[in-house]
Each structure stands twice: as structure tokens, then as C-alpha cells.
Amino acid sequence: xxxxxxxxxxxxxxxxxxxxxxxxxxxxxxxxxxxxxxxxxxxxxxxxxxxxxxxxxxxxxxxxxxxxxxxxxxxxxxxxxxxxxxxxxxxxxxxxxxxxxxxxxxxxxxxxxxxxxxxxxxxxxxxxxxxxxxxxxxxxxxxxxxxxxxxxxxxxxxxxxxxxxxxxxxxxxxxxxxxxxxxxxxxxxxxxxxxxxxxxxxxxxxxxxxxxxxxxxxxxxxxxxxxxxxxxxxxxxxxxxxxxxxxxxxxxxxxxxxxxxxxxxxxxxxxxxxxxxxxxxxxxxxxxxxxxxxxxx
Numbered sequence: 001x002x003x004x005x006x007x008x009x010x011x012x013x014x015x016x017x018x019x020x021x022x023x024x025x026x027x028x029x030x031x032x033x034x035x036x037x038x039x040x041x042x043x044x045x046x047x048x049x050x051x052x053x054x055x056x057x058x059x060x061x062x063x064x065x066x067x068x069x070x071x072x073x074x075x076x077x078x079x080x081x082x083x084x085x086x087x088x089x090x091x092x093x094x095x096x097x098x099x100x101x102x103x104x105x106x107x108x109x110x111x112x113x114x115x116x117x118x119x120x121x122x123x124x125x126x127x128x129x130x131x132x133x134x135x136x137x138x139x140x141x142x143x144x145x146x147x148x149x150x151x152x153x154x155x156x157x158x159x160x161x162x163x164x165x166x167x168x169x170x171x172x173x174x175x176x177x178x179x180x181x182x183x184x185x186x187x188x189x190x191x192x193x194x195x196x197x198x199x200x201x202x203x204x205x206x207x208x209x210x211x212x213x214x215x216x217x218x219x220x221x222x223x224x225x226x227x228x229x230x231x232x233x234x235x236x237x238x239x240x241x242x243x244x245x246x247x248x249x250x251x252x253x254x255x256x257x258x259x260x261x262x263x264x265x266x267x268x269x270x271x272x273x274x275x276x277x278x279x280x281x282x283x284x285x286x287x288x289x290x291x292x293x294x295x296x297x
Contacts, residue, residue, distance in 0.1 A: 006033035013040050016238075019261055020231035024224055031086060031133045038079040039096070039126055046100040047167070054104045061097035064090060086133045091292045092125035099125075106181065107169035112205075113287040115154075115173050120146060120291050123153035128293045134224045142293040143280040144216020148232060151209035155239045158202040161195060161249045172198045187250075196247035203239040203247075210236045212284055218275045229271035233264045 010033045011018040017036060021029040042060065045053050056073070063072045067090070069080075083090060099121030109115050127149030131141050157164070157171040164171060165184035177198040179187075184195060210232060217229055234256055242254045256264075285294040 006030065006037040009033070009037045009040055013044075016234040016256065016261075017231055019265075020227045020234065023227035023230060028134065028224060029227075031082065032130065034078065034082045035088075035126070035129055035133060038075060038082070041075050042097065042100050043122075046103045054101065057097065057101050057104070061094065061101060064094045064097060086129075088129045088132050089125075089292065092128040095121050095292050096125040103169070105168075107164075107171065108181070109171050109173050111173045111175045115157075115171065116150060116287045117291065118171065119150040119153040119157075120288050120294070123149035123156075124288075124294075125149070125292060131220075134220055134228075136220055138219045138277075140277070140280050140295075141216060141219040143285065143295040144213050144219065146288075146293055147209040147216070147284060148213035148228075151206045151213060151232075152235045154202050154206035154209070155235050158199045158206070158247075159238060159242055159249075159254045161199060162252065172202065176201060192250060195249055199247040199249055200243050203243050206239055207236070209284065212281060216277060216280065217271055218277050222272050222274070225271050226268055229268040230265050233268055234261060237264060 007018070007030070010021060014036060021032050024032060042057065045056060060073055060076050063076055069077070079093070082088065083093070099118060102118065102121070109118065124146035127145035127147075128142055131145040136145070161172065161184065165181040168181045170177070170179070170181045170184060172195070177194065179194070187195065213232060217225055217232070220228055237256055237260065238254050241256070245254070280295050282295040282297045286297055288294045289296065
């Protein structure tokens with residue numbers, strides 16, 4: 001009998017993903033929830049104030065790199081069972097862990113290339129593994145899955161600027177905003193528009209990747225397609241709503257209300273209709289050279 005714990009974790013921490021996952025069917029929604037549980041565990045650990053968090057993250061990473069089951073953490077044991085069942089890429093999981101380890105200590109992203117490579121590490125990799133769970137056979141599907149992961153992570157960064165700054169992290173590139181995290185966290189009312197402009201730029205960049213991901217939606221088997229479109233539209237709406245509200249980052253997280261989720265779900269229904277998918281634009285991945293699953297020029 002399958003445990004309900006992964007779905008409880010998904011519902012608690014990822015309301016938009018949980019809503020969308022209900023359209024996947026029982027087996028796939030459970031597998032996606034199991035993947036989310038692993039990703040949420042390492043993400044929560046990376047963001048915690050637990051003194052030995054870096055040691056635990058390194059231990060998980062080492063076990064993935066050494067491919068050993070000896071004394072491995074239970075969370076990794078569960079993930080490896082899923083990886084075996086769904087033929088998940090351990091390279092993607094290894095890169096995910098590298099991204100989590102890079103979050104330890106103060107973070108100050110230097111430029112757009114570094115930003116996009118970070119987004120690939122912590123979210124594009126999740127896109128790759130999700131694509132494998134959904135059994136997308138077309139080789140191009142990985143490219144579009146990466147684009148969706150990057151777009152969603154850019155959205156996360158845009159809506160979490162204040163929280164990240166308080167935790168000594170600035171993911172907005174220094175080339176866009178030359179401020180230290182503490183300066184953002186304690187910014188005066190008069191200087192807030194500087195950050196708002198950078199957030200709007202993040203959302204515009206995210207939209208480039210959302211548009212690409214939407215093209216690739218039709219490579220997903222039709223039964224799963226609508227769930228991914230719903231997730232895409234819900235996350236994209238966060239950015240739209242944030243910008244429409246003047247990118248008021250100091251007011252806390254932007255969330256999508258339940259009635260808007262229903263509307264966006266209805267608007268997603270047309271996604272079940274198949275459309276021919278053009279070739280992926282490799283220029284979207286030119287700053288990701290050498291990373292797992294990308295479209296090399």
C-alpha cells in the first residue's frame with residue numbers, strides 16, 4: 001500500500017503543484033509527489049538553521065556520486081526506489097544537490113549566466129526528472145522541461161526577494177542590482193523601486209522560458225498534459241500578479257487565490273488538443289553549456 005505522506009508534503013508546501021497533480025491520475029500523481037518530497041526535504045534543509053545542514057546535504061550528495069547504499073539517509077533510500085522505478089537521471093539529482101550546497105553561506109549571484117545555471121541546478125533538473133516520470137519519449141522533451149523549471153525558479157526568486165535577503169542571499173544578478181542582501185533587507189522606502197525594477201526584469205526573463213515550455217507541452221502524453229499546463233499557468237500567474245501589483249516585494253509572498261486557480265484550470269483544458277511542436281530554440285540554453293540534459297548549440 002502506497003504511503004500518503006508524499007502527497008501530504010506536496011499539499012503543505014506546494015499548493016499550486018498539488019492542485020495540478022490531481023489531474024495526473026493516481027499512479028503518476030503519487031510518483032510526482034515522491035519526487036517533490038525528496039526535493040522539498042533537501043530544499044528545506046538547505047534553508048534551515050540546522051547547524052549540521054551542510055554536512056547532511058554533503059552526505060546525500062556523496063551517496064549519489066558514489067552510488068552506494070551503505071549508511072545512506074532514509075530520504076535518499078526512498079528517492080532511489082523512485083529513481084529505479086521511473087529510470088530517473090541520477091546526474092540530474094547530483095546537480096540538484098550541488099545547487100543546494102551552493103546555497104550554504106551568503107549568496108550573491110554575479111550575472112545572468114550564473115543565475116540561469118543556478119536555476120538549472122535547483123529546478124531545471126527537477127524538470128528533467130519529472131519528464132522521466134511522465135514518460136515523455138521525445139528527446140526534445142528534456143529541453144522544454146528544463147525551460148519550465150528555469151521559469152518557475154525565476155518566479156520563485158522574484159517573489160522571495162525579501163525573505164532571501166534576510167537570509168543573506170541575493171539571487172538577482174549583481175550586474176542588474178549592485179546591492180548586498182542586507183542592504184535589500186533594510187532598504188528605505190525611497191530606494192525600493194530599484195529592487196522592483198530588477199524583479200520586473202526577472203519576470204520578463206521567466207516569461208521567455210514559460211513561452212518555450214508552453215510550446216513543448218504537446219510532447220507530454222495527453223493524460224498528463226493538462227496537469228503540467230495548469231502548473232505552468234498557475235506559476236506564470238504569480239509573476240503576472242506580482243508585476244501588475246507594482247512588484248511590491250516588501251509586502252511578502254504573492255499567492256494565487258482559489259477562485260483564480262479554478263479559472264486558470266478551465267483555461268488549461270485546450271491543452272489536451274495536440275499541436276505539432278517546432279524545434280527547440282538552442283539559444284535559450286547557450287549559457288547552460290555542459291549541464292545535464294540541455295540543448296547544446
